Amino acid sequence: KEPAPPNERQKGVIEAFLHAWKGYQKFAWGHDELKPVSKTFSEWFGLGLTLIDALDTMWILGLKQEFKQARKWVSENLDFQKNVDVNLFESTIRILGGLLSTYHLSGDSLFLTKAEDFGKRLMPAFTTPSKIPYSDVNIGTGFAHSPQWTSDSTVAEVTSIQLEFRELSRLTGIKKFQEAVEEVTKHIHSLSGKKDGLVPMFINTNSGLFTHPGVFTLGARADSYYEYLLKQWIQGGKKETQLLEDYVKAIEGIKAHLLRQSQPRKLTFVGELAHGRFSAKMDHLVCFLPGTLALGVHHGLPADHMDLARALMETCYQMNQQMETGLSPEIAHFNMYPRADHKDVEVKPADRHNLLRPETVESLFYLYRVTRDRKYQDWGWEILQSFNKYTRVPSGGYSSINNVQNSHKPEPRDKMESFFVGETLKYLYLLFSDDLELLSLDSCVFNTEAHPLPIWAPA
Ligand code: DMJ
Numbered sequence: 001k002e003p004a005p006p007n008e009r010q011k012g013v014i015e016a017f018l019h020a021w022k023g024y025q026k027f028a029w030g031h032d033e034l035k036p037v038s039k040t041f042s043e044w045f046g047l048g049l050t051l052i053d054a055l056d057t058m059w060i061l062g063l064k065q066e067f068k069q070a071r072k073w074v075s076e077n078l079d080f081q082k083n084v085d086v087n088l089f090e091s092t093i094r095i096l097g098g099l100l101s102t103y104h105l106s107g108d109s110l111f112l113t114k115a116e117d118f119g120k121r122l123m124p125a126f127t128t129p130s131k132i133p134y135s136d137v138n139i140g141t142g143f144a145h146s147p148q149w150t151s152d153s154t155v156a157e158v159t160s161i162q163l164e165f166r167e168l169s170r171l172t173g174i175k176k177f178q179e180a181v182e183e184v185t186k187h188i189h190s191l192s193g194k195k196d197g198l199v200p201m202f203i204n205t206n207s208g209l210f211t212h213p214g215v216f217t218l219g220a221r222a223d224s225y226y227e228y229l230l231k232q233w234i235q236g237g238k239k240e241t242q243l244l245e246d247y248v249k250a251i252e253g254i255k256a257h258l259l260r261q262s263q264p265r266k267l268t269f270v271g272e273l274a275h276g277r278f279s280a281k282m283d284h285l286v287c288f289l290p291g292t293l294a295l296g297v298h299h300g301l302p303a304d305h306m307d308l309a310r311a312l313m314e315t316c317y318q319m320n321q322q323m324e325t326g327l328s329p330e331i332a333h334f335n336m337y338p339r340a341d342h343k344d345v346e347v348k349p350a351d352r353h354n355l356l357r358p359e360t361v362e363s364l365f366y367l368y369r370v371t372r373d374r375k376y377q378d379w380g381w382e383i384l385q386s387f388n389k390y391t392r393v394p395s396g397g398y399s400s401i402n403n404v405q406n407s408h409k410p411e412p413r414d415k416m417e418s419f420f421v422g423e424t425l426k427y428l429y430l431l432f433s434d435d436l437e438l439l440s441l442d443s444c445v446f447n448t449e450a451h452p453l454p455i456w457a458p459a
């Protein structure tokens with residue numbers, strides 16, 4: 001069915017996307033990331049990362065001309081036979097995920113052909129003694145390896161590639177993709193070293209054991225482990241009960257060990273635990289959690305998950321709202337003691353940057369879909385205004401900034417991450433839509449880079 005015409009706020013997102021795209025087209029076309037201030041680009045994998053990450057956003061926003069031009073680049077210029085190391089996780093969620101979702105939306109087999117080629121090139125990463133994949137793989141030579149300084153991989157990285165590889169198997173009929181990633185899931189399911197469902201941040205590719213045990217966070221290096229437990233259960237038609245059990249157990253673990261309230265406003269936040277010591281530190285990355293909790297409730301999980309989702313959503317909003325620019329810092333610390341001169345959210349000088357990350361608006365999208373409470377749309381609108389005011393570069397593009405607490409001098413860092421167009425703007429567009437059928441939560445599941453993949457057997 002034809003999508004409804006965009007409303008005023010959605011038009012605001014389209015305008016922002018076109019401004020971002022103008023910069024990318026002019027100064028970074030076919031390269032990984034735009035450097036909007038210096039009007040040039042940066043390379044990470046050399047695979048047109050922003051272009052691929054943005055394909056399905058253009059499709060969803062109805063930008064047919066821009067999509068057509070980008071499709072032409074994929075068809076004529078995207079070549080994976082390249083002597084380059086890619087990070088398994090980052091390239092899976094952005095490139096493989098982006099190609100698969102674009103294939104589903106457009107029905108254009110070009111994207112599936114490219115996805116299959118890319119998926120095959122990632123497979124050497126799984127040839128480790130433990131079957132826990134290496135972090136990096138050369139897609140030209142097939143040489144896979146750990147980072148130079150360690151033989152560990154990151155737990156979130158090895159457990160957040162499953163949605164994409166499972167879908168690739170389903171579409172191509174090639175079983176090895178699914179088998180490789182499910183081996184990892186099974187292994188981690190039965191591994192000791194967890195604390196009430198919470199996992200450490202590192203795992204060794206030789207021994208297959210967790211390393212640096214006793215440190216628990218919902219932020220960097222663990223975050224999407226939890227997200228993919230729930231989302232794989234949904235993807236598979238809610239049959240793989242072990243995934244659900246691990247997810248529900250982990251949420252209980254969070255409640256038991258990581259939740260506290262700040263002063264003076266009693267904001268519920270998720271802190272970190274290191275060898276029994278609690279730290280009131282919360283990465284902006286953790287703001288995926290209210291959305292994931294709401295998604296679980298939409299699919300029948302207990303109502304108290306929704307109470308937690310609402311409380312954490314308020315906290316994530318405050319992480320933005322209490323800053324002079326209205327944009328969240330990368331990391332917040334929460335004040336736990338009643339002192340008149342202290343705010344709830346405190347920021348250390350090294351953590352004052354904002355990388356245009358999506359997690360707050362991602363969760364606003366889920367909270368709105370599930371509750372229909374318009375305040376979540378209004379909060380998202382405020383955040384879009386702040387991005388426009390403090391991160392927009394006049395000649396085209398948006399830039400990450402150094403200091404969310406200085407509205408006079410936010411200091412552009414001269415980089416537009418691919419997830420700004422892949423995720424942040426997409427979730428804002430979906431948040432402002434009142435059409436529940438537009439990428440319905442009952443028929444698709446978004447990967448951790450906001451690329452929608454089909455639910456295999458929708459209810
Ligand atoms: C994205 O690549 C994904 O959302 C990932 O799960 C976390 N980091 C960035 C966005 O913050």
